[in-house]
Amino acid sequence: MAQISASVFTSHVPAIGAALDLGKTGEDYWKPVFAGYDFAKQWEKEQKPDVVFLVFNDHATAFSLDMIPTFAIGTAAEYQPADEGWGPRPVPKVIGHPKLAAHIAQSVIQDDFDLTIVNKMDVDHGLTVPLSLVFGQVDAWPCPVIPFAVNVVQYPVPSGRRCFMLGKAIRKAIESYDEPLNVQIWGTGGMSHQLQGPRAGLINREWDNAFLDKLINDPDGLSKVPHIDYVREAGSEGIELVMWLIARGAMSDVNETKKGNAPTVRHRFYHVPASNTAVGHLILENN
Amino acid sequence: MSLDKPYTDVPGTTIFDADMSRMGYHLNQFCMSLMKAENRARFKANERAYLDEWPMSEEQKQAVLDRDLNRCISLGGNIYFLAKIGATDGKSFQQMAGSMTGMTEEQYRDMMVKGGRSVEGNRYTGEKK
Numbered sequence: 001m002a003q004i005s006a007s008v009f010t011s012h013v014p015a016i017g018a019a020l021d022l023g024k025t026g027e028d029y030w031k032p033v034f035a036g037y038d039f040a041k042q043w044e045k046e047q048k049p050d051v052v053f054l055v056f057n058d059h060a061t062a063f064s065l066d067m068i069p070t071f072a073i074g075t076a077a078e079y080q081p082a083d084e085g086w087g088p089r090p091v092p093k094v095i096g097h098p099k100l101a102a103h104i105a106q107s108v109i110q111d112d113f114d115l116t117i118v119n120k121m122d123v124d125h126g127l128t129v130p131l132s133l134v135f136g137q138v139d140a141w142p143c144p145v146i147p148f149a150v151n152v153v154q155y156p157v158p159s160g161r162r163c164f165m166l167g168k169a170i171r172k173a174i175e176s177y178d179e180p181l182n183v184q185i186w187g188t189g190g191m192s193h194q195l196q197g198p199r200a201g202l203i204n205r206e207w208d209n210a211f212l213d214k215l216i217n218d219p220d221g222l223s224k225v226p227h228i229d230y231v232r233e234a235g236s237e238g239i240e241l242v243m244w245l246i247a248r249g250a251m252s253d254v255n256e257t258k259k260g261n262a263p264t265v266r267h268r269f270y271h272v273p274a275s276n277t278a279v280g281h282l283i284l285e286n287n
Numbered sequence: 288m289s290l291d292k293p294y295t296d297v298p299g300t301t302i303f304d305a306d307m308s309r310m311g312y313h314l315n316q317f318c319m320s321l322m323k324a325e326n327r328a329r330f331k332a333n334e335r336a337y338l339d340e341w342p343m344s345e346e347q348k349q350a351v352l353d354r355d356l357n358r359c360i361s362l363g364g365n366i367y368f369l370a371k372i373g374a375t376d377g378k379s380f381q382q383m384a385g386s387m388t389g390m391t392e393e394q395y396r397d398m399m400v401k402g403g404r405s406v407e408g409n410r411y412t413g414e415k416k
Contacts, residue, residue, distance in 0.1 A: 060367040064319045085374025155304035196366040199299030200384040203403025228293040273399040
C-alpha cells in the first residue's frame with residue numbers, strides 16, 4: 001500500500017527561480033530566503049520519497065483563457081519546463097507517474113471531485129521553483145512528480161473547504177494503491193502578496209503566521225475562512241494559500257475513518273520579502 | 288438576483304472574475320502569444336501591427352502600447368497574463384508590480400525590503416490609514 005509520509009508547504013515565487021538560475025543565491029537579498037530551505041534539502045535526502053504529489057497553480061502558462069480547469073491532474077510520463085516569456089528555466093524535465101496519477105484520478109472523480117485529466121502540459125515556476133527549493137540544483141529530479149494544478153487565477157476559485165475535502169479524497173486514493181510507495185504531498189504558492197494595481201506589495205506578517213499556526217493546529221477551522229478574507233488580509237494573490245489546504249487535508253490526523261495523531265512539525269520558516277511576496281515554508285510528518 | 292461579489296470594496300484591487308475574463312479574453316490571449324520567442328520578436332519589431340492581428344478594442348491596444356498595466360487590468364487584463372508583456376520587455380515581476388503603485392521603482396523596492404505595504408488602512412475602500 002502506498003502511504004503519505006509527509007506534507008511540504010512552500011511559496012513558489014518566480015524571482016526565486018531566476019535568482020537560482022542566474023547564480024544570485026549568495027547575494028545578501030537572497031541568502032536568508034535560501035537558508036530557510038537548508039533543512040528541507042537535507043531532510044529530503046533522508047526521506048527518499050518515491051513520488052511527490054505537487055499541488056500548484058498554473059500562471060497562464062499551460063492553461064490560457066481558452067480552458068480553465070478548476071482542478072487538473074497530470075497523468076503524463078513527462079513534463080517540460082515552460083517558456084513563460086523569458087525562455088524555459090534551465091532545470092531538468094519533470095518525470096511523471098502516470099500509473100499512480102491515473103489511479104488517483106479514477107478514485108477522486110468517483111469521490112465526487114471533478115478533475116480534468118491532462119496528458120500533455122508544460123509546467124511553469126509554480127511547479128519548478130518548489131522542486132528547486134527543496135531538492136536543490138540537480139541534474140535530474142530525485143523522484144517522479146504528479147502535477148496537480150488548481151485554478152486560483154480566474155474567480156470563482158475553489159473554496160478552502162473544498163480544497164481541504166479534496167485533500168482527504170487524494171489521501172484515500174493514494175492509500176488504496178497497491179504498490180508500497182512513500183508519497184509526499186506538497187502544497188505550494190502564497191503567502192501574502194498582491195501583484196496588481198495600486199495596492200501591489202501588500203504583506204501581512206501577522207495573518208501569514210496565524211495561517212501557519214492554524215494550518216498546523218486547526219486545519220478544519222482554517223478551511224472555513226472565506227475567500228474575501230484572503231483577498232483583504234493577504235492580497236489578491238494570497239488566495240494561492242487555499243492550495244495548502246489540499247496538502248493538509250491529505251494528512252492522517254484529519255482522516256475521519258482511521259484517525260492518526262497530530263503531525264510532527266519538522267520545520268517552519270517565514271521571511272519577507274522575495275520580490276513582491278512573503279515566503280512561507282513548513283514540513284509536517286505524518287504520525 | 289445578482290451574484291455575490293464581496294471583493295468590490297477592496298482598495299486598489301480588481302478581482303479577475305468571469306466578467307473580467309469575458310471582457311479581457313483577446314487581450315489576455317494576445318499576452319499568451321508572447322510565450323513563443325518568434326512572436327516576441329514579431330511584437331517587438333512592430334507592436335502596433337502585431338496588436339492589430341488581435342480582435343482587441345482600441346483602448347486595450349493603446350493601454351498595451353502605453354504599458355499602462357492598471358488600464359489593462361481595468362479593461363479585463365489579468366496580471367499573470369500581462370506579465371508576459373513585462374517578460375518580453377525584460378522587466379522583472381517586481382518592476383511590473385511597482386509600476387502600478389504610483390511609486391518609483393526604488394521606492395517600491397525599498398517598501399518591500401522594509402516588509403511590504405501594510406494592510407492597515409488597506410482593507411476597505413475609503414478606510415482611513
